Amino acid sequence: MTFDYIVQQLINGISIGSIYALIALGYTMVYGIIKLINFAHGDVFFVGAYTGYFAAKAGLGLILSLVLAMVVCGVLGVIIERLAYKPLRNAARIVILITAIGVSFLLENLGITFLGPQAQGFPEIVKKTDFTLFGGVVIDSIQIIVLVVTVILMAVLQYIVHRTKIGKAMRAVSYDMEAARLMGINVDSTISATFAIGSALAGAAGVVFAVMYPSVDPLMGIIPGLKAFIAAVLGGIGIIPGALVGGLLLGVVETGVQSIPGMSLWRDGVAFGILILILIFKPTGLFGKNVREKV
Amino acid sequence: MNKRFFLGVAISLVFYGVIQALITGEVLNDSYVDTLVIMGVNIILAVSLNLINGFTGQFSIGHAGFMSIGAYVSAILTTNEGYSFPLALLCGCLAAAVAGLIIGLPTLRLKGDYLAIATLGFGEIIRIVWLNNDYVGGASGLNGIERVTDWTWTFFLVLITVVVIQNIVKSSHGRALIAIRENEIAAESMGVNVTRYKVIAFVVGAFFAGMAGAISAHYFYGIAPNSFNFMKSFEILVFVVLGGLGSTTGVIVGTILLTLLFTYLQDFPEVRMIIYSLILILTMIFRPKGLLGSVDVSKFFTKKGGASKDGGTTTTP
Numbered sequence: 108m109t110f111d112y113i114v115q116q117l118i119n120g121i122s123i124g125s126i127y128a129l130i131a132l133g134y135t136m137v138y139g140i141i142k143l144i145n146f147a148h149g150d151v152f153f154v155g156a157y158t159g160y161f162a163a164k165a166g167l168g169l170i171l172s173l174v175l176a177m178v179v180c181g182v183l184g185v186i187i188e189r190l191a192y193k194p195l196r197n198a199a200r201i202v203i204l205i206t207a208i209g210v211s212f213l214l215e216n217l218g219i220t221f222l223g224p225q226a227q228g229f230p231e232i233v234k235k236t237d238f239t240l241f242g243g244v245v246i247d248s249i250q251i252i253v254l255v256v257t258v259i260l261m262a263v264l265q266y267i268v269h270r271t272k273i274g275k276a277m278r279a280v281s282y283d284m285e286a287a288r289l290m291g292i293n294v295d296s297t298i299s300a301t302f303a304i305g306s307a308l309a310g311a312a313g314v315v316f317a318v319m320y321p322s323v324d325p326l327m328g329i330i331p332g333l334k335a336f337i338a339a340v341l342g343g344i345g346i347i348p349g350a351l352v353g354g355l356l357l358g359v360v361e362t363g364v365q366s367i368p369g370m371s372l373w374r375d376g377v378a379f380g381i382l383i384l385i386l387i388f389k390p391t392g393l394f395g396k397n398v399r400e401k402v
Numbered sequence: 403m404n405k406r407f408f409l410g411v412a413i414s415l416v417f418y419g420v421i422q423a424l425i426t427g428e429v430l431n432d433s434y435v436d437t438l439v440i441m442g443v444n445i446i447l448a449v450s451l452n453l454i455n456g457f458t459g460q461f462s463i464g465h466a467g468f469m470s471i472g473a474y475v476s477a478i479l480t481t482n483e484g485y486s487f488p489l490a491l492l493c494g495c496l497a498a499a500v501a502g503l504i505i506g507l508p509t510l511r512l513k514g515d516y517l518a519i520a521t522l523g524f525g526e527i528i529r530i531v532w533l534n535n536d537y538v539g540g541a542s543g544l545n546g547i548e549r550v551t552d553w554t555w556t557f558f559l560v561l562i563t564v565v566v567i568q569n570i571v572k573s574s575h576g577r578a579l580i581a582i583r584e585n586e587i588a589a590e591s592m593g594v595n596v597t598r599y600k601v602i603a604f605v606v607g608a609f610f611a612g613m614a615g616a617i618s619a620h621y622f623y624g625i626a627p628n629s630f631n632f633m634k635s636f637e638i639l640v641f642v643v644l645g646g647l648g649s650t651t652g653v654i655v656g657t658i659l660l661t662l663l664f665t666y667l668q669d670f671p672e673v674r675m676i677i678y679s680l681i682l683i684l685t686m687i688f689r690p691k692g693l694l695g696s697v698d699v700s701k702f703f704t705k706k707g708g709a710s711k712d713g714g715t716t717t718t719p
Binding site for chain 1: 455461508509511512514515516518519520523524526527530531533534632636639640643647672673675676678679680682683686687690
């Protein structure tokens with residue numbers, strides 16, 4: 108365990124962690140606004156990856172593929188919200204949750220039926236070059252791209268949420284939906300906007316994930332989706348900076364565990380173990396505040 | 403109440419006899435028996451999850467984990483240790499119940515979505531433990547388990563499950579569970595020991611999930627960790643919610659319908675899951691309380707009885 112080795116694992120962990128963070132943002136935003144664990148989010152991620160795959164095959168570059176995937180996923184997110192979740196706005200939580208699971212099954216199986224169950228290789232749209240930082244620490248071009256994309260999207264998100272009118276509306280609706288409606292905010296369109304932004308981020312994550320691990324398949328979203336969800340809970344579900352920190356932390360811990368010889372199969376177990384510990388000791392997440400319950 | 407109870411048991415015994423006669427008369431072939439056993443296993447799972455989710459209102463989505471404990475423990479005992487099946491079955495159930503206790507105590511401090519996530523996490527951890535344990539075959543699982551269970555075993559174990567859970571629900575303990583579901587704080591202030599009852603519901607639910615696991619392990623010759631992943635837990639949850647949370651009858655009917663649907667769509671594997679998920683979404687949108695809501699078949703009998711009594715009083719004066 109040399110210093111170089113640790114730094115190398117840290118870099119690997121941060122690059123996978125930033126993908127988790129991008130997906131986790133969608134979970135957290137949707138949870139923050141309608142208190143729904145959107146299980147279909149991981150499948151929006153897979154749709155993003157496939158959009159990127161077809162765009163790349165059609166000869167579009169990385170940036171165009173990314174933008175296209177974000178648009179497609181944003182629209183998909185709004186369609187899902189309008190068709191499946193909006194009719195259930197006042198239903199019991201478990202009903203909406205089951206619907207989300209249903210939407211997730213539907214997307215996966217539509218994918219298997221129309222795109223085939225087998226994994227497809229992702230075209231090389233970014234040339235993989237290694238840069239040696241110091242000693243034996245290497246960072247490759249794809250990891251740099253993942254980091255740059257994440258940082259840019261986070262900055263844009265931060266701007267939207269804190270500096271624009273729709274962001275203000277989103278914060279108001281998540282704070283108190285009824286009061287926001289009384290103040291003249293169009294709650295439904297605000298919720299749709301939240302889904303659009305969250306899903307677009309998942310779409311972008313799908314493309315960078317597919318570039319990093321060059322293959323796509325219809326069930327690829329399940330595991331990253333669950334991990335991102337853990338990341339969102341870790342940071343405090345409903346809190347945007349929490350999703351970022353949670354994602355990075357989970358990525359680093361996971362890569363750390365994986366790099367210990369003989370422990371690689373326990374990687375997923377560790378992620379869930381973190382989830383349980385955080386839920387037992389601080390259920391509102393690292394950044395969450397305790398809210399006193401009124402009787 | 404007692405009369406109705408025995409009537410119900412009698413009717414189900416007649417049902418058992420008819421099916422058994424059809425099986426011995428070779429009217430129903432092996433594939434039908436497979437479906438019946440799967441149905442029975444699913445009913446046990448759904449009814450026991452309904453005790454936790456439907457009656458106590460505790461949102462658990464880790465049921466497949468408990469099922470896997472029953473399956474693995476009983477299979478190890480019969481295959482490697484040479485125990486007889488009934489003893490192994492009991493051990494499997496008890497092991498699952500103990501797991502329910504261990505998992506239940508810390509997690510039941512959590513509420514709603516957080517509890518759901520924690521149980522999902524525990525279910526996955528149990529699966530990963532099997533996956534990384536070479537003694538139980540790792541990823542390929544345990545194979546070569548002797549087939550012990552059949553339609554008779556399945557039927558009587560389903561009957562026991564339904565009778566036990568119905569009796570819990572109809573007792574004062576059941577009213578305590580429902581009180582917790584309706585309003586935890588009010589229940590607590592009325593003197594219901596909330597933590598104790600939640601743990602009881604969890605342990606009993608886990609016990610029967612373990613039973614379902616043992617039955618299916620000893621019917622299908624083998625078990626693998628990946629058949630107990632969170633998809634399986636979702637599947638059980640779907641049975642419960644589609645049938646109607648908090649209605650044993652609804653849950654049984656929903657489970658039977660969904661299992662049949664699944665079996666009949668077997669010839670169209672591509673569209674099967676699409677139809678399944680569409681049904682799921684559409685039922686939730688148009689019948690959010692499940693197919694039967696919280697209707698219970700036994701209530702029909704009481705209503706009838708009440709009506710005739712009213713009729714009697716109006717004619718006498």
